Amino acid sequence: MTSADILLLALGAVAIGAAFRVVRTSHLVRAGLWLVVTLGAVAGVYLVLAAELVAWVQVLLYVGAVVVLLLFAVMLTRAPIGASADLDRPGWAGALVGGGAALGLGALFVDGYRWQKVGLPAPGTAEALGAQLFQHWVLPFEVLSVLLLAALVGAIVVSRPET
Amino acid sequence: MHPAIPYLTAAVLFGLGVYGVLTRRNAVLLLMAIELLLNAVNLVLVTADATVRAALPDSGQVFALFVIVLAAAEVGVGLALILALYRRRSSIAVDEIPLNEAENEDRSEEVNA
Amino acid sequence: MNGVLAGALPAVPLLVALVGLLLPLRARRTAAALGIAGAAAALADAVALAARVKSPTTGGWRLVDFGGGLVVHVSYLLTPAAAVVAVAVGTVALAVQVYSVSYLHDDGRYPPYAAQVSLFTAAMLLVVVSGDLILLLVGWEVMGICSYLLIGHDRTLPEAPAAAVKAFVVTRLGDVGFLLGIALLALAGHSFDVATAGARPATIPALLLLAGVAGKSAQFPLHTWLPDAMAGPTPISALIHAATMVAAGVYVVARLYGVFTPVALAVLGVIAAVTMLLGALAATAQLDIKRVLAWSTVSQVAYMAGGLAVGVPAAALFHLLTHAAFKALLFLAAGAVIHAVGSNLMTRMGGLRAAMPVTFWSMTIGLGALAGLPPLSGFFSKDQILAGAWDAVRHAGPAPRWVAVVVLLAGLATVAVTGWYATRLWLRVFFGPLLGAAHDPPALMGWPIILLAVPSALLGLVVQFAGTFPGLDWLSIGALLLAVAGGAGAWRLWRRGADAVPAALANAFYLDDVQDALVVRPTLALASAVRRADESLVDGAVEGTGGGALGLGALVARWHRAALPRAATAVLGGALLIGIAAIVLVGLR
Numbered sequence: 001m002t003s004a005d006i007l008l009l010a011l012g013a014v015a016i017g018a019a020f021r022v023v024r025t026s027h028l029v030r031a032g033l034w035l036v037v038t039l040g041a042v043a044g045v046y047l048v049l050a051a052e053l054v055a056w057v058q059v060l061l062y063v064g065a066v067v068v069l070l071l072f073a074v075m076l077t078r079a080p081i082g083a084s085a086d087l088d089r090p091g092w093a094g095a096l097v098g099g100g101a102a103l104g105l106g107a108l109f110v111d112g113y114r115w116q117k118v119g120l121p122a123p124g125t126a127e128a129l130g131a132q133l134f135q136h137w138v139l140p141f142e143v144l145s146v147l148l149l150a151a152l153v154g155a156i157v158v159s160r161p162e163t
Numbered sequence: 164m165h166p167a168i169p170y171l172t173a174a175v176l177f178g179l180g181v182y183g184v185l186t187r188r189n190a191v192l193l194l195m196a197i198e199l200l201l202n203a204v205n206l207v208l209v210t211a212d213a214t215v216r217a218a219l220p221d222s223g224q225v226f227a228l229f230v231i232v233l234a235a236a237e238v239g240v241g242l243a244l245i246l247a248l249y250r251r252r253s254s255i256a257v258d259e260i261p262l263n264e265a266e267n268e269d270r271s272e273e274v275n276a
Numbered sequence: 277m278n279g280v281l282a283g284a285l286p287a288v289p290l291l292v293a294l295v296g297l298l299l300p301l302r303a304r305r306t307a308a309a310l311g312i313a314g315a316a317a318a319l320a321d322a323v324a325l326a327a328r329v330k331s332p333t334t335g336g337w338r339l340v341d342f343g344g345g346l347v348v349h350v351s352y353l354l355t356p357a358a359a360v361v362a363v364a365v366g367t368v369a370l371a372v373q374v375y376s377v378s379y380l381h382d383d384g385r386y387p388p389y390a391a392q393v394s395l396f397t398a399a400m401l402l403v404v405v406s407g408d409l410i411l412l413l414v415g416w417e418v419m420g421i422c423s424y425l426l427i428g429h430d431r432t433l434p435e436a437p438a439a440a441v442k443a444f445v446v447t448r449l450g451d452v453g454f455l456l457g458i459a460l461l462a463l464a465g466h467s468f469d470v471a472t473a474g475a476r477p478a479t480i481p482a483l484l485l486l487a488g489v490a491g492k493s494a495q496f497p498l499h500t501w502l503p504d505a506m507a508g509p510t511p512i513s514a515l516i517h518a519a520t521m522v523a524a525g526v527y528v529v530a531r532l533y534g535v536f537t538p539v540a541l542a543v544l545g546v547i548a549a550v551t552m553l554l555g556a557l558a559a560t561a562q563l564d565i566k567r568v569l570a571w572s573t574v575s576q577v578a579y580m581a582g583g584l585a586v587g588v589p590a591a592a593l594f595h596l597l598t599h600a601a602f603k604a605l606l607f608l609a610a611g612a613v614i615h616a617v618g619s620n621l622m623t624r625m626g627g628l629r630a631a632m633p634v635t636f637w638s639m640t641i642g643l644g645a646l647a648g649l650p651p652l653s654g655f656f657s658k659d660q661i662l663a664g665a666w667d668a669v670r671h672a673g674p675a676p677r678w679v680a681v682v683v684l685l686a687g688l689a690t691v692a693v694t695g696w697y698a699t700r701l702w703l704r705v706f707f708g709p710l711l712g713a714a715h716d717p718p719a720l721m722g723w724p725i726i727l728l729a730v731p732s733a734l735l736g737l738v739v740q741f742a743g744t745f746p747g748l749d750w751l752s753i754g755a756l757l758l759a760v761a762g763g764a765g766a767w768r769l770w771r772r773g774a775d776a777v778p779a780a781l782a783n784a785f786y787l788d789d790v791q792d793a794l795v796v797r798p799t800l801a802l803a804s805a806v807r808r809a810d811e812s813l814v815d816g817a818v819e820g821t822g823g824g825a826l827g828l829g830a831l832v833a834r835w836h837r838a839a840l841p842r843a844a845t846a847v848l849g850g851a852l853l854i855g856i857a858a859i860v861l862v863g864l865r
Contacts (some may be wrong), residue, residue, distance in 0.1 A: 004164040012172035019176055019199050023183035028192065035195050038176075042202050045169055049213045051224045054231075058205075061231050066198065066238045073191045073242045077249045087188055089258065089841055094185030097849045102178025104855055109170035111863075113214075118166055121213050124224045132221045133228075144232050151236035155243035161250065185845050257840040 004120060007048045015041035026087050028079040032071045039063050050123040169210040177203035190245045190255040194238060201234045278328060279335045282352035282405050285321050285362060286415070289314045289369075289398035296391025307387035311373045314394045318401060319366030326359035334407050334471060345466035353407035353470050353531075357593055361527060362404050364600045367731075368519040369397040371724035372511045375608055378720035379511055379615065389429055393515065396422035400520045404527065409458045409468040412528070416454065416492070419521050420447050426516065427508035439507040446501040450491015457484030461535065474532035482540030485532065486547070493525030493577045496551040500788045502574055503558075506566040506620075510611030513566060518573050518603035523596045526580040530589040538675050545585030545679035549686035551578035554784065556693035560700065560766075561781035564620045565610050568701050571784070572646065573603060575690060579661055582683040587673030588664030595657035598735050602645035602654060605728040609639040612717035612725065613705060622701070627710030634716045636706050638729045645732045647698040647759045648691060656736030659752040662687050666751055691755045695762030703770045 018037035025031050039062045046055035122128070133141060176199055183196025205227045212223020249255050292314030299307050336351020373393060380386055399422060402415030421444075428440035460481040461473045489495065494502040494517075505517050516522075529536065529544070536544070555575030562568045576599050583592030612635045617625050629636045645654035665687060667673065668680030716722060769775070780786070838846065 002164055005168060008164065008168045008172075012168060015172060016175050016179070019179045022195055022199065023179055023186065023192075028189065031192055031195055035198065038199065039202065042176075042206060045172070045206060046209055046227075048164075049169065049209055051209045051212070051227070054205075054209060054224050054227045057228060057231055061235050062198070062202075066235055069238055069242055070191055070195060070198075073194075073245055076246060077191065077255050079189075079191070084189075086256075087192070088186050089188055091182070091186045093845045093849075094182040097185060097845060097852055098178040098180075098182030100178075100852045100856070101181045101848070102174050104852065104859065105174035105177055106171050108859060109174060110167060113165075113167045113170065115165055115167060118164060118214050120164060124212075124221055129221055129224055129228070132219065132225055136219055136222075137225050140229060144229060148232065148236050151240050155239045158240070159243040159246050181848055185841060185848065188841075258842075260840060262837045262839065 011041045011044040026083040028074050036067050050120055052123055053126045053129045166210050166214045173203045173206040188256045190257055194241050205230050281325050286398045286402040288317045289394045293391045293395035299387040304386045307390045308377045311390035311394055315370040315373045319370050322362035322366040326363050329354045329359045348410045349408045351407035352405045358404050364597050365400050365520050368604045372515040375721050375724045376511045378718050392422050392425050403524055407470050423516050426512045427505050436507045439504040443501040443505045446498050447491040450488045450498050453484040454488025457481040475534040477537045479537045479539050482536045489525035493522045494574050495547050499574050500791050503567050503570045506570050514604045514607035518607050519600040522577050529584050530593055533589050541585045541675035542679045545683050548578045548581035549682045552686050552690040556690045557781050558784040559697040561777045565622050583661040585675050586665045586668040586680045586683050591660035591664050598653040598657040602642045602732040605732050606642040608725050609635050616714040622704045625705045626708040628714050629706040631714040632716045638725045641729045641733050643698040643702050647695045652733055653736035692758040692762040695759035696766045699763035699766040
């Protein structure tokens, strides 16, 4: 058990615990906040796995932008402060499918990797990733920018008030 | 490091995300659960990048970046839709969305009245 | 030459009929002229044939070959008997055409009427001269349809359509048997030729033919249509329902006489005996003058059938001829009376002797012939039949002896009853107090009556001098006395002013109601049940398929219309299952 493993275990537990609170809490705002914790833990995992750029982009975009958007939406839709009673549907179907998915994927991974040991790779710095990105992944990059533009325009159009 | 640990973490996150998608009635909470799903996938990609020697180095991390961007775009449009829905019906419970024109007219009359 | 004459005999009236059917309703004179010309031409043709034909002649050409020896020919079979019957048909048809011009002078649809009469004449003549069974059948059926059309001619009369349908349906019932009989005859003999088919005895075909005869000739149990058919115009009653069509059955039996085995003739004899008495008894209790004559026809045709049953077809045909003459005379004269009085009911008639002398004397001759008073024709023809029955009792003719006994006894009883109702009619119409103004009919109606009175009176004497009459023996005198006795009974009742109309007799022993209950109602119930089954089962199945599909579609649509959570669950659950399946399958390999 290397130190990396211990960190992975700890951060994984935090992520799972926070994710559990996200899907089970009855406070809308707290769900958002637990989501921040989850995303932060996952960013930590990325750091341990030497994916530096991804980790910081995760923090920047996910925690910084996405969660803020979600909290804005919660506020704009007049979410009640405090617990809401009728927030969930009956959970057995979700538990079944979700549990099944988790178990299935888990079994797949365990079957694939068992208790192998792998060495940590070279850190994925901005420089390294940038080199890859702009050598081999230019086209998807550009397409993504167009997609962002489309999403922007779409969001504006959809959220215009009806006249 | 043992890659099984982050993989299993991702599996459990995925399961929790599915549970959240199928259980939550509020559309914003639904989007949060979808973010969990996307994060699980990202985790798998990054771990795979560390585990597998790919033809193009760091391609897993590059994919993870792309997924993050897509998630951001998706949340933007999704929230715009939720706001439009809220404006029309003043409720964003996903199981109260009308399924055909008749229900739509009944409900929108109630809302406007 | 004979062939041309034979072919022209039905063809000329047919042509006249077809042209007449194309005439517009306004063309009364043209239609009348055409009808009279057609009937006159047919009569002249028949007279020529009667003069020329001394022995059976045939001829014709092939029409269609069905294989197996079944060939339909357009052919004729001329015998002296056929020629004489053709003359009778032509005479009555001509008389009726002339009479109708005056009788139906205010009818708005005269051209179709005259054309249908010509068509009927053509069909009857076809039956008379046909040498091929299929051709005979064609004529037979066309007669049926003409009868239907002509009974229902006056559409303003409420009972006419029902009477027409009744006549058609009842005769149709018999015609089914007739058709089967012809089919069996043709198959057995491998030929449709009348001469060959008529020579071989066969019981089942004979019995089937008798079904058709019973229908067309209004014998028990298919006699119920004839009294109701009096709803048609009186000239039609004269032509179709007295003189010709009802006698067609008798004629066909005589034509195919060789087919009839003793069993068939026994059945015919029993039918004849029953019908004779039934008709005569019913006639004594009728108040409508035409109904009296209709029941009388039923009874007299039964006489002819009885003659056939005891083995004297020649006598039966002779009675057919005399009956055609006097019954047509009676109907036409009755038409004159109805025309003068304005009603069919004898309760509105009386004392017309002085007011309508021509009609009175003609009708007296007709009724006398009917009752069988010498020297009128009916006396001779009836006596020939009775003599034939007596011969069959003594020497056993083609039918069993008991049949002859039954026919003889029934015949003698019927003579008495016939005298009764004939006298009753005579007294009620022409004697007693005069109820209103009346006058003799106009010329066009009067002359046919007078002309028909001649053969009614003299036909018997002609035959007598031809030497076939057995002479005045105890049988003929006995019959005469019975007729007089019947007449005396009626006279006494009339003198007392009573008119016994027992309900049983007036309703002809309720046979009509029996027929209605046994046949008509079940058939109507069956028809409505079939219609309901068709609507609910057959149509219901088709519509139900459509409705079922729509319902199923609505059901599936309802399941399909899932809210978002349910749809998401389904999708993700499905993906999970597929994933598990993939893992298991791949893992197994």
